[in-house]
Amino acid sequence: MKLLKRCCQGTIIVVRLPDLISRFAELIFRCVALVMLILMCAPAQAQDNWEDSPLQQLSAELTSKKNDIKLRAIDQLAASESEHRARWLSALLEGELYVEKSTKRIVVAERQGKVFVLTNPDDGSDVGEAGRRDVAKLKINNAIRVKLRSILSTFDLQHPDAEKRLSSVSQLVGKIDSAAVPRIRELMATESDDRVVESMRLLVSIHDLSDGTDEQRQQALAYADGNLNNDLINALRTLSVSGETEQVRVLATDLVQQADVKRALYAKVETLFFGISLGSVLVVAAIGLAITFGVMGVINMAHGELIMLGAYTTYFVQQLLPNAIQYSLIIAIPAAFLVSGTVGILIERLVIRHLYGRPLETLLATFGISLMLQQSVRTFVSSQNIAVINPTWMSGSWVINPALSFTMNRLIIIGFCLVVFAALLLLFSRSGFGLQMRAVAQNRQMARAMGIRSSRIDALTFGLGSGIAGIAGVALSQLGNVGPNLGQNYIIDSFMVVVFGGVGNLWGTLVAGMTLGIANKIAEPWAGAVMAKILILVSIILFIQRKPRGLFPQRGRAVED
């Protein structure tokens, strides 16, 4: 039965064949005509204004899937004289260049909601909208990205703004194409800004070391003498191995060695700087402790938490004044002093005063207070770290030379700590309050006999020590993380400073703090942060053998008793 059906179907086709053929032919003819019509119309469409842009045609190849074709298209774009080429290439770099699938025109497209808003790549004028599926992004890979950046930089070489020229040249250092170097040489002759000239010379010299003529190389070697730029030194290193003549290789090796020695020296200076930075913070953190211990004989285990409160005060000041971040620190300093100072006075009045003469019990009681303060912050604020913002005037660095730079925030904090120290020194030696504090520290009974109210001095001293801890907290908030455990991280170090430096003299705290900070930083790269800490702890224990009361102990007969 099936066979019969099949046969029937086949028969029908055979019978109708000529008819089908003619119909099919007609269809084909119609399609061809349509296509030809379209083709004839297409050029007509390209008569529209913006599609006249020469860059449109050059960019046609950007749609290719092959990277080398894309690179060629980019080269052509760059080489074109059009004033819009920078915009095109930037847009491509930023991933803003798209192709309209239907018309094959290149546009800048920005996604807004469900549609893309299209603009003319030449000047940004509005062109229309398109759905998501109507446009395709022109994709680039990393190699293309690098090339685009390099090309865009060269465009800025003649920018009217010197800063722009400088930044463009700096970006090209070490990355520039050999072909572009002659251009730089030309520009160097007519460049007016010294810094730009210097940067250009660096760029050219790096190139000349490996690829220049002999004369150019000699000039470059002369230039390299004493220069600490990293890329330059790397080029020298390569030259010391691969240079053509013995003389060149030897000279390059010498220069590299000299540079290495200098860099090692500067690295040491930098370590010293970090040590002083850490030391200055330790000094301010520990000095409050030294003062309270010296005057009252009390070790305040809650000292770390008072530092933490200062850091948190900074945070809250910044939260309260979100528009005045630049001034937040100026406000935070007295605020932190007041907050921590008040808490300190409260502690003294409520707890410490009742434990007078029992230093070990005071140590325990203040430890309990420290636990309570920590837990309060954890409960009422957050148990996570909080974000304290660095104002912009604290960021950046002071660059001495390519091998040595000092970050601004550390520099400012060092200065700040020294100012605080100096202020305390003045307070102690010149003010009436300072005199009373020293009297009570050296011989309490005698001071009282002379009419000094020692309990009031105690409260004020404790307040002062705590307030300074608060200020230290402000400084610390700018250097690292702030969380409820901030105090714990610094309390042991502060104790070490007090134990090492003694309590007889503020200078003791300064010397001890700086020494410990520097020692820590020197030991760190050599032994690791943990071992360094252990070593320092052990050395202090051994140091105590020689000087049980620290470097600058409190002197006088009364103290012995």
Place this chain on the structure above:
Amino acid sequence: MNYSSRPVSILDRWIVVAIILCLIAVPIMNQVLPSSHALHLGVFNVTQLGKFLCLALLALSVDLVWGYLGILSLGHGAFFALGGYAMGMYLMRQIGSRGVYGNPDLPDFMVFLNWQELPWFWTGMEHFPIAMIMVVLAPGLLAFLFGWFAFRSRVNGVYLSIITQAMTFALMLAFYRNEMGFGGNNGLTDFKDILGFSLQSDTTRIGLFLCSGIALLISYFICQKLTRSRAGRVAQAIRDAESRTRFIGFNVENYKLWLFTFSAMLAGIAGALYVPQAGIINPREMAPLGSIEIVIWVALGGRGTLYGPIIGALIVNYAKSWFTVAFPEFWIFALGALFVVSTLFLPRGITGLLQRRSDQ
């Protein structure tokens, strides 16, 4: 005629009675009484009490140097932990090939670190006697060395306390490092058995509980004898007037050194008995805060009494285990408040309150 200055307290004797009663009653309450009985004690509670008895021994050791000698050691946790580590090393070696990596010689964490052989300080630790010697030798040696340097230089008072903090802090930092060979921050754990007895079985746990209690009793007697001897009076003299004691002819440094070392050994024994019951030893035991907590047990219980610290340790640790379940956030707060309250209002601890009542 008795011209002794020693305060007489009924607690002296009653604490011993109480402990002995515990040692008898608890195993009965666990093994003999059925679970439905109101007084039945689960194994968890037995082990908990066992651990707390070890902590009481630790408190006793601190009282010895603080209450009688006047040295506020804020680093006794280090000695406790060293004893614990010695026991832990023995227990680790007992695991043999039953560890995760199945290596008969090397503990799991060493296999994990790709070590090929046991470090030198682990040699012999598979033998119980050697391990037990190390339990007292390691903390004793540390205490001796530390004391040698500290006491000879006449460091005193708060300076000394801070230095003991620094000591335990440094030790903790060192033990946290994997390279030290003590398990890094995970410590030693996953113990299987001790002297052939499985650590999971009820009878072993009861046995450990009994050992802890007996160790506490024996130490209590020894400390009593010590503090009632003339040496004990010399210690108190040193505590109250160190200079004067020197001028009478006593070598103060020697007394401090030996008493401190002995106290460290007691702490080591406490640690060694604690670890099999806790199932783990890690550097957190050396944390500075832990050592300060011990002091609070002693202060709250009543320092300088020997029975006070035992009571203090039990009360505070039971309170802590209750708090951390009921109000975990609040525990640290409560601990801090405990410090303040006990130093301000209970200078002689809880037992001091009882003493005063009995005086009146």
Place this chain on the structure above:
Amino acid sequence: MSSSGQKRGHVEQSQAGRFLRRDRVFNFLIPDVVDRLDVSDPVLLYLEDVNVAFDGFKAINNLNFYVDSGELRCLIGANGAGKTTMMDIITGKTRPDSGTVRFGRNVDLLDLSESQIARAGIGRKFQKPTVFEKLSVFENLELAMADDKSVWNTLHCKLNSEQQDRIATVALTVGLPEQLGQLGGKLSHGQKQWLEIGMLLMQEPLLLLVDEPVAGMTHQEMDKTGELLLSLAGTHTVVVVEHDMEFVRSIANRVTVLHQGSVLAEGQMDDIAQNEEVRRVYLGE
């Protein structure tokens, strides 16, 4: 452990020097045995060319002081003259910047610690009575008792009857037989003074340094103290520092006057009383 009389510097220097000397073993390896005291010389205590300065202030200035064995010497002088400092030096509480301090012919006191000096036979009664407040009178005396003071011994020694008798006797001598069970801190000031004298007696020292023994005492007590000290002289050597001139007159044999850190005059009480300088500086016209 003897020196050859060379001047000694600071503790740190001598300690460092000790390690570098080739002719001796390290000190801590030498057993703690004080050389048998050589009292073949009549002089028991030598201080020669001793100098001490505290923060620039010269407390002791080229001091030369000798005490004969069995003597009862009185030491007088204005406040700040250096009397207590001198005692501090002898007992080891303070180290001199330079000078020699010898006990007998061959014991260099600068080499010894305070406890060693005490065990060598020098006992001191302090200006402020410092008894052990929390121990009973009996226990105070017991601790001071001349006995093996090592840790090992004190751990398991028991008082024998002879020692108990001695304590009872001394308690009687100082007038505290009823107070044996009382805490040291509960005694009156005068009683504390006596207890301290009692402790000094228990030590059985060869040399007694007594710093202001009669401060705050009544006349009867003063007499009693005077008698006690006089009875001790002969078998013991006693140096008494006092301000009370009447008391000094009652017991004194030889008197040394200290002024601004050095010896101003020395001799019999009468001669001293007549001495122009002494009168000008100290006694008054």
